[in-house]
Amino acid sequence: MSGFPISARINGAEWTGEVEPRLLLSDFLRSDVGLTGTHVGCEHGVCGACTVQLDGEPVRACLMFAVQIDGHEVTTVEGLGGGGPGDVLPVEDLHPIQRAFHEAHGLQCGFCTPGILMSVEAFLRENPAPSREEIREAVSGHLCRCTGYHNIIEGVALAAERLAADGPAADREGEP
Template sequence: MSGIRISARINGEQWAGQVEPRLLLSDFLRSEVGLTGTHVGCEHGVCGACTVLLDREPVRACLMFAVQIDGHEVTTVEGLAAAMPGEAISVEQLHPIQRAFHEAHALQCGFCTPGILMTAQAFLRENPAPSRDEIREAVSGHLCRCTGYHNIVEGVALAAERLAADGEGEP
């Protein structure tokens, strides 16, 4: 394969290899790394389904090239849960934000959920005790056609409460 050699940490694991300069980060994560939790929706950065964390900050993977992650750290939704790759995940192993979404019924079809979870993680790191209005603003960049957002807001609020109560601090 021709391309540019890159090296990055992806979900805590070092990855190195060749990538085509025009390969989008979303396509790279799904096809080259096998992390299919990063969903591709609009491919214009509007829907938020492809949101991942780059050096702990949310980015739209459909708007970035894979070569841009060279030397950086990427976290996808698969990096949230405490399980080994390929291992079945129990509810107890889910990240506190994922558990809160599960309990608050903050997902239906689940297509938008990975991006919202990644945004919520970064948001709660910056704002550990948000109001419902602040949560609505934080997730306003994501399109969900199923839930009507009420349960998403409740899920983020529940996660914030649990993280504060558990003293986990860092989401």
């Protein structure tokens, strides 16, 4: 099968190349770009593990084709903290949401965490001071088999507090 040319910004860097029209975005990010933080779980869009941001909005990468990102911007969990493929960042270099999850023990095995982080970052941009009920609703589209969600909710609440203390999102240059 012949490739289809695409050009997109992925975690702030330009990517240009050819992809097969049937290649899923999740497989493209993991195999072609080397961004393995995008996890593949159910492959039906139900679990949320593959969530990335397309032009700042959460999408399920297992339900999109790579050709659909042509001309768009994609942010993965690696781009959230400013890292690249294979980078292991020290805690102090992580995004405030990632640090809050770390401190609140909002992860266990970590498989669902990247997708949750990508949804939560967009959620907190829209709702910087959420109630616990709003946080529960925001993460309800993600399946986590390890936790009872309590620490995930606490991590989101802690992140919201810290982001609010840092000032408006527009003042945090360099963050998505």
